[in-house]
Amino acid sequence: MQIFGLLLTLSILLTPLASAAGTSEWIPITIKEGKLLVPSSFAGIEGHSVIDTGANQSAINSRFLRKNNLLPDAAGEVTVNGFFKKQKRRLHKNLPVNLLGVETQFAHLHEVTLNSAKTQLLIGGDFLAQFIFQFDYPNQRMRWLTRDTLDLHALSNVPSRTDKQTTSVLAKVLLNDRQTLWVTVDTGAKSGLWIERSLAAKRGWLAEGQTTLKRAKGINGSGAIEQFRLPSVKLGEFESTNTLVSVAAKDQDHAMFERTRRPGSKIQRNVSKSRGLLGWDVLKDFVVTIDYRIGKIHLEPAATS
Numbered sequence: 477m478q479i480f481g482l483l484l485t486l487s488i489l490l491t492p493l494a495s496a497a498g499t500s501e502w503i504p505i506t507i508k509e510g511k512l513l514v515p516s517s518f519a520g521i522e523g524h525s526v527i528d529t530g531a532n533q534s535a536i537n538s539r540f541l542r543k544n545n546l547l548p549d550a551a552g553e554v555t556v557n558g559f560f561k562k563q564k565r566r567l568h569k570n571l572p573v574n575l576l577g578v579e580t581q582f583a584h585l586h587e588v589t590l591n592s593a594k595t596q597l598l599i600g601g602d603f604l605a606q607f608i609f610q611f612d613y614p615n616q617r618m619r620w621l622t623r624d625t626l627d628l629h630a631l632s633n634v635p636s637r638t639d640k641q642t643t644s645v646l647a648k649v650l651l652n653d654r655q656t657l658w659v660t661v662d663t664g665a666k667s668g669l670w671i672e673r674s675l676a677a678k679r680g681w682l683a684e685g686q687t688t689l690k691r692a693k694g695i696n697g698s699g700a701i702e703q704f705r706l707p708s709v710k711l712g713e714f715e716s717t718n719t720l721v722s723v724a725a726k727d728q729d730h731a732m733f734e735r736t737r738r739p740g741s742k743i744q745r746n747v748s749k750s751r752g753l754l755g756w757d758v759l760k761d762f763v764v765t766i767d768y769r770i771g772k773i774h775l776e777p778a779a780t781s
Contacts, residue, residue, distance in 0.1 A: 499625055502617040503576055510666030510756030512611060514618070516596050517574035519546055523596045525575065527611070527618070529766060530662030530753055531600030532643045535588040536568065543593040554586045573597065591693055598664070601643055604768040611663065612763045613756075614778040628765065628772035634712040636661070638771030641748045645771045649754065650710040655679060657751045661766065661773055665755025668709060668719035672751060673702075676723050681706070689725060700725035709758060714775055720757040 505527075506513040512527040518536075521544055535556075541547070550566040565587045572581045575597070588598055607620040608628065635648035639660065646658045649669070659669065676682050687702040701722050709716040724730045765774040 499621045500619045502612070502619050505611075505616050505618050507613065507616050507756075507760075510760075512618070512663050513595075514576060514599070516576075518571075518596045519544070521596075523594055525597035525599050526590070526595055526664060527599050527604075527609075528662070528664035529601065529604060529768065530644060530660050530664050531598055533602050534582060534585060534600045535565075535598040536571065536585040537590040537593070537595050537597065538565075538587040539589060539593040540596050541587070551584075556586060556588060575599070575603075601768050604766070605643075608765065608767045610763055610765045611759075612778055613760045623767070623769075626765070626767075628767040628774060629770060631765075632772040632774050634714075634773050634775055636771055636773045639749050642750070643768075644748075644750065645766060645768055645773060646750055647711060647754055647773060650708075651706060652679075652708050653710075658749055659752035659754045660748075660750040661759075661764075662753040662755050663759070663764075665753045666720075666757070667703065667722040667753070667755050668716060668757030669706070669721045669755070670753040671721060671723060673723040673726070675751070676704075676721070681721070682723070692722070699730060700728045702726075711754075711758070711775065714762075714777075716758045716761075 503514070506524070513524040514527055516523055516525040518540075523540070548568045548571060551569040552567045553564045554567050555562055556565045567584060567586045569584055570581060571585050572579065573596075574580070582603075585597070590598065608623060608626050609618060609620050611618045637646050637658075638644075639646050639658075642660075645661045647661050648656065648658055650656050651669075651671075655675070657671065657675075659671075662670075673682075681704055682702065687704045690701050690703060691698055692701045702725050703720060703722050706719045706721050707717060709719045759775075761777060762775045763778045765776070766772070
């Protein structure tokens with residue numbers, strides 16, 4: 477998810493965390509439909525929020541606000557680029573939140589529409605860039621580390637880098653030993669991969685009878701998708717087999733792989749260097765360590781406790 481318009485800078489007050497060097501205790505989380513749910517509290521209402529490394533900015537759920545009759549003042553609007561379409565959304569300033577047991581204030585939160593009214597926030601790269609985070613998928617827990625305790629520049633075992641256009645973290649994957657792609661590491665995506673339909677068609681992965689047509693919801697709307705399984709997806713030294721892959725259905729409008737032209741040029745260029753999303757169906761067996769600020773990740777097969 478990309479944010480354009482009025483939102484030029486964003487700061488988060490994280491003094492209680494920032495003053496504590498080292499490593500936090502493991503924090504229990506819930507993984508539901510591939511999403512990482514963490515405890516949060518807003519306006520005295522206990523609930524949960526979603527950790528989404530594919531979002532470069534955090535947001536607040538409009539369904540949660542409406543259900544609880546919460547009407548924070550709007551400071552303006554931003555254009556939010558979801559999977560299926562762009563949409564102007566309300567922007568709020570200086571909203572206090574209790575996240576992971578710590579009182580925090582987000583300088584800016586724009587609205588998005590998430591599936592459940594029980595979900596309070598979508599936690600994106602602006603928050604995640606403050607620390608190194610570890611997500612232990614099999615054991616449903618997470619923790620944060622300060623950068624003086626871990627150097628992912630040296631320890632990263634998956635080719636990874638920052639997408640300069642979106643600030644998200646990109647990882648290099650090899651599909652069926654034939655196709656190399658840079659994809660966004662996205663803990664908010666349930667599929668193992670989202671890729672361009674044109675690529676899947678070119679490689680013959682959309683053969684009749686091998687895909688399933690489904691309906692999917694994004695932060696700005698819903699649309700039709702097709703899903704299929706790839707025998708092999710490699711990340712560094714690791715391989716995921718029988719991986720769930722999603723593409724937009726034929727003739728379905730979407731804004732994920734947007735292209736633009738430079739002034740004076742007829743050549744279309746991708747807005748982002750990302751050619752897909754890397755999600756739960758690949759990450760579910762690992763402890764994923766991510767340094768959002770420098771664009772590096774480390775994977776370790778997790779032993780269940």
